[in-house]
Amino acid sequence: MRVPGWLLRHRITVEPYLGDSAYGPQYGPPIEDVPALVAETIRLVRDREGREVTSTAQIIAAPGLDCPAESRITLPDGRTTRAISVAHHTAPGLPVPQSTEVSAE
Numbered sequence: 001m002r003v004p005g006w007l008l009r010h011r012i013t014v015e016p017y018l019g020d021s022a023y024g025p026q027y028g029p030p031i032e033d034v035p036a037l038v039a040e041t042i043r044l045v046r047d048r049e050g051r052e053v054t055s056t057a058q059i060i061a062a063p064g065l066d067c068p069a070e071s072r073i074t075l076p077d078g079r080t081t082r083a084i085s086v087a088h089h090t091a092p093g094l095p096v097p098q099s100t101e102v103s104a105e
Contacts, residue, residue, distance in 0.1 A: 003099040008035035010076045017070035036061040045103040047084050055103040063098040073104055081105045
């Protein structure tokens with residue numbers, strides 16, 4: 001079971017993080033018009049290295065979203081942010097929706 005599409009009212013753009021180069025971070029081609037539910041609230045989360053950092057936007061999207069930590073995200077209001085952590089929620093056999101949750105700067 002997937003997160004219902006009617007809940008994903010916002011549209012975001014994701015540029016997947018590919019790694020660092022001598023010229024800085026490298027990103028893949030933008031994935032535009034991604035359906036998502038965006039909540040712009042302040043929360044403390046842990047980054048991929050375990051440090052506690054502040055997240056100012058939380059994003060729920062369909063499962064399988066290609067958005068590794070450090071990816072660049074453009075929110076519905078035009079603000080560009082960076083993915084801090086990504087969680088893929090699955091519950092095989094249980095009646096709860098699968099989704100991808102992204103905490104962003």
